[in-house]
Amino acid sequence: MAAWLTVAPGVHQRRYEPFDISIVVIEGDDGLLLVDTRAQPSEAVELAADIAAGFDRPVRWVVNTHAHFDHTFGNQVFGPGTATDAAIFGHSGVAAHFADFEGPRLAAWRADPTREPDRRWADVVLTPPTHPLDRALTLDLGGRLVELRPQAPAHTDTDLVLFLPDARVWILGDLIEESGPVMYGSGSYPLGWPGVLDALAAEMQARDLVVPGHGRVVDRAFVERQARELRLIAERFRAAHDAGLTVAEALAAHASWPIPVDGLVGAVERAYLALDAPRETLS
Numbered sequence: 001m002a003a004w005l006t007v008a009p010g011v012h013q014r015r016y017e018p019f020d021i022s023i024v025v026i027e028g029d030d031g032l033l034l035v036d037t038r039a040q041p042s043e044a045v046e047l048a049a050d051i052a053a054g055f056d057r058p059v060r061w062v063v064n065t066h067a068h069f070d071h072t073f074g075n076q077v078f079g080p081g082t083a084t085d086a087a088i089f090g091h092s093g094v095a096a097h098f099a100d101f102e103g104p105r106l107a108a109w110r111a112d113p114t115r116e117p118d119r120r121w122a123d124v125v126l127t128p129p130t131h132p133l134d135r136a137l138t139l140d141l142g143g144r145l146v147e148l149r150p151q152a153p154a155h156t157d158t159d160l161v162l163f164l165p166d167a168r169v170w171i172l173g174d175l176i177e178e179s180g181p182v183m184y185g186s187g188s189y190p191l192g193w194p195g196v197l198d199a200l201a202a203e204m205q206a207r208d209l210v211v212p213g214h215g216r217v218v219d220r221a222f223v224e225r226q227a228r229e230l231r232l233i234a235e236r237f238r239a240a241h242d243a244g245l246t247v248a249e250a251l252a253a254h255a256s257w258p259i260p261v262d263g264l265v266g267a268v269e270r271a272y273l274a275l276d277a278p279r280e281t282l283s
């Protein structure tokens with residue numbers, strides 16, 4: 001699994017364990033753009049070595065698809081103060097998401113290393129984007145443009161999609177997943193997520209290439225299918241909330257769900273939180 005797969009000319013995906021995380025390198029005349037940085041500094045050091053062995057240019061730009069640890073905890077290896085000294089781009093909400101979720105998660109792991117003895121959480125320095133974005137931005141890599149598009153709340157409130165107009169490649173982070181069920185991880189927005197995917201799919205052409213946060217490259221039809229599944233889940237959550245069902249009752253009300261029901265407990269809690277919130281904060 002661990003080798004660079006050329007998705008399109010100058011666009012390369014590599015799938016790393018743990019987590020089958022999608023790392024993408026985009027080549028420009030002026031340097032490389034790296035998408036996501038793996039889950040801890042030692043993994044990012046390995047990634048940097050793989051990039052140095054595979055490409056003849058330095059990483060000048062790093063983009064985080066969202067704040068989750070498996071995509072960002074290697075940032076410190078590429079960012080300010082390092083030999084690479086790349087600019088790190090990400091959604092403007094990443095720093096707040098770190099404070100609310102990834103920071104406490106890191107503290108809990110550090111407090112009890114026996115929970116994940118293989119991991120080296122002590123080495124992690126939370127490194128948010130140097131260039132936080134609250135609106136779309138086009139980067140010029142030299143002979144190639146890459147659009148960075150912060151999204152409305154969906155998988156998280158920090159999702160950012162990359163689009164390469166010349167190659168018709170979309171990089172969606174965990175807005176979609178191929179190698180496992182979609183993850184309602186920390187800070188998800190189950191009700192808003194399907195609409196975000198619908199809007200992206202509406203812009204896609206049938207043969208566009210779509211790189212998920214985890215898994216093999218897919219297409220528009222895959223995105224549409226996952227959007228339908230997420231919409232079904234969101235509609236069931238709304239109906240259960242309207243009917244006054246508890247979280248457990250909401251999940252027990254249907255014999256089957258598009259993803260394993262274990263992965264929906266946190267999701268229905270997040271949906272209920274949104275539905276119980278004052279109207280102006282609904283998303």
Ligand SMILES: [Zn+2]
Binds near residue numbers: 068155174183
């Ligand atoms: Zn994620």
